[in-house]
Amino acid sequence: MSARDAILARLRAAAPGADASAAASLDARIDTHYAARRTAAAADPHTLAHAMQTALAASHADVWCADAAAWPAQLAGRLAAAGVRRLLLDPARAESAALARALPDAVAAVPFDRPIDAWKAELFDTIDAGFTVARSGIAATGTVVLAPDAGTPRTVSLVPPLHVALVHAHTLHADLHAAVHAERWHAGMPTNLVLVSGPSKTSDIQQTLAYGAHGPRRLWVVIVTGPDTADRPASQGTAR
Template identity: 40%
Template sequence: MSNSAENRERILERLYNAQQYGRDAYIPQKKVWNIKNQSKEKNIEEFTERMTAVRTEVFRTKGTEWVGELQKLVEERGQKNLLHAPATPTGKALAANWGKDSSCKLVTWKESIEEFKDELFDCDGAVTGCLGGIAESAAVILWPTEEEPRLMSIVPPLHVVVVEADSIYTSFQDAIKKLKWNKEMPTNALLISGPSKTADIELILQFGVHGPTDLIVFITE
């Protein structure tokens, strides 16, 4: 009998004996979450502080002012284009308020990746919305869709995320509860905390290995 077969028989025997002699199975203790939800301003303060600590640029604006601020930033940095999803609220706001004479041109996401592949990899940056932010872990919550796919936040070297101030939650548990994930769980929810980074190579921290080298977050009221 092979070792794997012997191990299987031993495990089954222990389970059978436990059932025969009425031994109670081990039940781990339920962990109690005691994180108290903070005020909106406190959430924004901690979110900004912790996001900045992981090399994310965070700006706070009102309404669609973020569009003008973003336009200034990318023009100063000499970026030639910016990808957006025209069917989303964020994409619509961007297109409606972007300067016509800007040196940075808007690129529209196309549904067919095969047709859009070359253009996608030529984009300097991309703008997406999000479900919200988490103050405790300094992260934004992305829920990619067909209109705003995951590739937009992976391929371009710059990722710009627009988050509503009212949608910055104290903790992940707070976000799950208020977003009602018990009724509609996202199929591909993502938590992004800062630019892509890794220290796998000789324990030296490198940015942009698996995604964008820069992350900009606009908090809007």
């Protein structure tokens, strides 16, 4: 037995035993609590997309809906208009490849294909924006759920001053409880999930709010809609 296994075994032995029936009862109470809070429309794709937009806009994110055919050109145009010249993305992802094809010549797509120490100065000084594709979204809080990997490490959504997140409407959940159940986190807890609910912000002792102190000072979120969300006018356009 390794030292690690020995320590874990001692901790388990010292921990008070859990009553399986009590745990099941607690789970049922939690499920009932969240179910009672949700309206019948909570599972409606349009309702979820609208709630996601509203919550993100309240946190000073720029968020809009676009269908699968339109979003690459829309986003490319907005990036160019915002003065973005170098965009960090993972070219292996289908969404990133679609965006890269739509970018004008003035905007360069840059892959994260080197160890960070090999290009730290370039990364911090010349990258204007980072593009990520969300694992899912939580409508109640306007939260983008990111699952960093080798092609899109956490750095992509943390270092550039502008973070652009793409969320597919069919991955939206009403709340965190719904997300945990629908994605079966209990069957294999992800090793690293990042929950983003707005641009980075902080305040000093005088409560003066500042953006960008610990991450991107701007957050754009594109909700990619399908037929159930794209056919209603309220889901189109900019939320703020």
